[in-house]
Amino acid sequence: MAGTEIFDDDEIRAAADVIRRRMIHRYGSHEQRGGVYRAEEFEAAAKKITGSRYALALSSGTAALITALKGVGVKPGDEVITSPFTFIATVEAIVACDAVPLFGEIDETLSLSAASAEKLITPRTRALMPVHMFGAAADMDSFTALGRKYKLPVVEDACEVVGGTYKGRALGGIGDCGAWSFDPNKTLTVGEGGMLFTDDRDVWFAMDCYHDHGHIHSKEHDRGAEGKFGFGVNFRISELQGALGVVALSKLPAALASLRAEKKKIMDAGRAAGLAPRPSHDEAGDSATHAIFMLPTASAAKKFQAAAKEAGAGCAIIGENTWHYAKHWEALAAIGEKEYFGNKTPSYAPESFAQADEKLSRATAFTLNVKMGEEEINKIVRAVEAGAKAAL
Structure with a gap:
């Protein structure tokens, strides 16, 4: 799923233009740059996709998540509710704000359950942070309603699903604030980069100032002659990244079409073999970066994995994924069961993730790339059929 696989002469021309003009910084030098602002063009193209009033390009998806939380007012000791099935950057962003991460349970789609999130809300809760993982959307109707009910901002971590939708709306553009990532392993990449969306001018202004x-x-x-809003950090994107981003977003429709066609062939084969696909809150909006099947038991998932590998296409069991499952993050122990800016943190002990374990230990995943040849897809299809025969 490395975004560089769709690089071609368009990216070379875009980067060369920035270099020839010697205009790398996204801000300032207004007279010399002749009205050309590539980072702004990147933001404008992203806003067209989400329909958001404001977009802010940043140096990474992680930077976007931190800036989003800062923008909605998360402060030391506050609680932020999120999913145990996510990339560690989600939790790093919470901890970077000196806030306390609380993990809800996951639903059948492997997304954060809004019902479980509601049970965790306390007077210290400052934000809800659903995560759209491995192509699929969280239940945004429920999270939007939950945010309204408790007057809490909903910060969408859509870093994994650029281009995905939920009931016709682009993921990242539904909550009070949303983040995309363009790192080297995403469907689209600018090397390193992120994007934030919001319809709230005050939130955008706070984020815009903070990131620079x-x-x-x-x-x-x-x-150097502009005013100061307060302290911030350096999460700026460069004009090089902005130029690459404009090209990347122009290729999004074709990339999604390719991924979705590949996934359909694999999922159809799995269904025909008796396998259960991961359920979805909106199957049509899936960004199709992964083909995921739910086996009846953890033991069956192991059998499926072994047979698929022997047939020529290995797959992951998500419960064993150390990058995307909080149970495996030893760094959490450093803040577990401690006084943390006036708030007591949970233990984050592995046994506290038993509910997520039950589902993730049965979830098998194949990662898809935009440019997969027919033989590569057929190899996965054969592996799926072999896995089903061994496990069911």
């Missing part, structure tokens, strides 16, 4: 040392950006002043 607190600067208040204005084309009426050159770099």
Whole structure:
């Protein structure tokens, strides 16, 4: 799923243009740049996809998540509710704000359960952070309703699902704030990069200032002459990344079409062999980066995995995935069961993830790439059929 697989001369031309003009910084030098702002073009293209009022390009998806939480006002000691099935950056963003991560349970789609999230809400809760994982959307109707009910901002971690939708709306553009990632392993990449979305001008302004040392950006002043909103960090994107991003988003429809065609062939084969696909809150909106089957037991998943590998196409069992499952993150022990900015943290002990274990230990996943040849897809199909025969 490395985004560089769809690089061609378009990216070379876009990068060369920035280099020839010697205009790398996204801000300032207004007279010299001749009205060309590639990072702004990247943001504008992203806004067209989500329909959001504001978009902010950043240096990474992780930077986007941190900036989102800062933008909605998360402070030390606050609680943020999220999913145990996510990339560690989700939790790192919470901890970077000196806030306390609380893990809800996952539903049958392997997404954060809104019902379980509601049970975790306390007076210290400051944000809800559903995560759209491995192509599929969380139940955004329920999270939107939950946010309204408790007056809590909903921050969508859509870093894994650029281009995915939920009931016709682009993921990342549904909550109060949403984040995309463009790192080297995503469907689209700019090397390293992220994007934030919001319809709230105050949230956007806070995020825009925070991501660039607190600067208040204005084309009426050159770099260094603008005002300051407060302290911030350096999460800026460069004009090189902006130029690559414009090209990347132009290729999104074709990339999604290719992934979805590949996934359909694999999932159809699995269904025909008696396998149960991971359920979905919106199958049509899946960004199709993974083909996931739910086996009846953890033991059956092991048999499926072994037979698939022997047939020529290995698959993962998500419960064993150390990158995307909080149970495996030893770093959590450093803040577990401690006073943390006036709040007591949970233990984060492995046994606390028993509910997620039951589902993730049965979930088998094949990762898909945009440009897969027919033989490569057929190899996965044969592996799926062999796995089903061994496990069911």
